[in-house]
Amino acid sequence: MTRVLHVLDHSLPLHSGYTFRTRAILKAQQALGLDVRGITGLRHGETHDTANPQDIDGLIFHRTPGAVSGPPGVNEAREMVALSRSIQALAKEWRPDIVHAHSPALCGGGAWRASSALGIPFVYEIRAFWEDAAVGNRTGTEGSVKYHLTRALETQIVRRADAVFTICQGLRDDLIARGIAPGKIGVMPNGVDLSLFGDPPPRDTQLGEELGIAPGTPVIGYIGSFYAYEGVDDLIAAMPLLRREHPQARLLLVGAGEMEPEWRAAAASLPEPEAVIFAGRVPYDEVERYYSLIDVLAYPRKRSRLTDLVTPLKPLEAMAQRRIVAASNVGGHRELMKHGETGFLFAPDDPVACADALSEVLDTREEWDAVRERGVAHVRTRHDWACNARRYQDVYHLLLADVNRGDGRAALTAPA
Template identity: 55%
Template sequence: MTMRILHILDHSLPLHSGYCFRTRAIMKAQIAAGLAVAGLTGVRHNRSVAEAGAPPAHEVIDGLDFYRTAGDVSGPSPLREWRETQMLAERIVEKVQTWRPDVLHAHSPALNGLAALRAARQCELPLVYEIRAFWEDAAIGNGTGSRTSARYWLTRQLENHVIAGADAVAVICDGLRRDLLARGVIAPSDLVVVPNGVDMALFGKAPPRDHALADALALDAGGEQRPVIGFIGSFYDYEGLDDLIAAMPYLAERHPEAQLLLVGGGPMEAKLRAQAEASPVAANIHFAGRVPHEEVERYYSLIDILAYPRKAMRLTDLVTPLKPLEAMAQNRLVAASDVGGHKELIDHGKTGTLFNADDPQDCAQALGDLLDNRAAWSERKWHARTFVEEKRNWYSNIERYLPVYRKLLGQTEEQGLEQAA
């Protein structure tokens, strides 16, 4: 019989976020490996798609099945969160009875894990809990939380409770693994690292340069193609885009023709636009705004160097981002700050370039050195793409889940292969 995995999610497609794209990649790769999978979201997903109206109880999006938890919850915290968790747990139990999964696979935040833990115990199913980031640290990075707050402490304690109750825990990088082991709430044998990866079917072919789009964004001058530094993603404070804008005058001293293209939006957008307008090289800085996901490749085609100047903090030191891997798959050069999350992805001088975090001048120095050394670009791109193909390809990454599932179900590898066949 085919192994059946029910993924418990905060939100999903049709929303677009790194969280959604990781989920999509996992589910697609697991289906290709012969598993039956479905996703189930809580009421927070409903708020995120509120403008389009309440989602149906069941949606098929991009060939993937997603089940929804109806309704919404209001009221003061923590009563609101308690009710959200209870509603999700009830929906999981309901779906277990009709869809009959073999394993519940819950993905952070901890409220999802808590709901799945309650349902798993009630239904006597094994639970895998996956941590993509510590959400209390993400709140600090987003400017909505404080490490000294009661909420921070409570969130951390709740996560520890879920980790201790789960049958296995997955994390996306070694930084998170080390942090959990230091807490002493999980044995190393119950913890697996399943790193971020790239679906090479989506990002496996570098697009040709879109000259019409370059003209529309005023990146070129008089038909002359100018070098473009770029960022594609969400404009959160921890991304350090203010440092990238601050680096541009220094870079212009060596390369006055260099352009900066910022694609996306977010909480910092107004401040970043004001900073750019006040820059002595304002004419070299371009904002494209948010673009549809299906259009993103067009913007990648314009950029020579993708820059990721994340600020040094607990969040960025522990968590690896997805965007640099996508850039590598697109045959683009990558330059990033030397925070821990980037160090796990980038071999300095081979697959990418690292510069000092929170240091616009060092960022400009690194970008300038890359622009000065175009002869080395082809080799650098080849090493980066090879790394993604061999080490960060989703269709090989998901193999790390299978031994965990089999162990929880008491299967041998041979039995798992028989099921997949």
């Protein structure tokens, strides 16, 4: 049985798009007969752990103990060394055949060091470029020294990896533009564990009453993290315009994050602040209750390198839930949906365009069933983890065959 060690920034029991993707990957690989474990770096945080390793939902996660410090650059180098040592210590008792690291580059750097010392293949998967994510969450500046150093580190790790995956074509194209061989880079798109999504539940009447949403009310929803690049401020600004045509429309925001105080203030300043409902962060196993109240899921991401290059997960989950999706016309969304067929696109950074699109969607309910069915079919054929995870297995087999032949770290044509 092939053993695969996934090297992660953080994992369950923390909840994020990152951890849910990780869970889906590991569960799908288990179903294919692989023996998988995860190991997290120092940024996962010891305060979230009651044991090392942890068994969560039938998945085993190991932790890197301790802490490091130092000036910028030195601190990160020490983190990679600590992670590498932790991987090598684990490998003495649980011998992995493949080390599969997931971005950011700190995970890749630590995993590369360890895989080189252990003499086993190293796979690196990029979910977003670390430097662009820092700009998106307002902890970095595009074009700064740190931005360029982070980008250079990522490129170096990609060159050293035996195989590379990205979550979308935009990231792959960017790496190719840096001079990385196209045959080395496969695409593993964001996906959905369809075993978690059956028939959508009926409207949760009790929850509707608790939130003050009467039956028949047009509900626009956003479920996700509260980061600036998500553009929910534009969605809030669109509500007075939307309510000119649909006076009863409400906006339901489910989630939390750094932008919550600013977005609450923006909603409070509206002429009709009751149009916006903040539900807060909810447990993952209760999210379906909120989906049941929502007519249209809106994802108004602002235009940036991050949103043009990276595909989000939530629109796919909404399609799997047979919900209508309206999203800003940025590159990441265009990879997931086709306007008028599986969802609806509107100009980014433009509350007027957002309001006009949402009004048009609400006015064309007779088309919704067909859009829903095409959306579900799209997820089943392109974004089902039970099928897509086989691509990993194909690459692992190629790498291990090279090792067994004594070819070393041979060039790989990864499936795109």
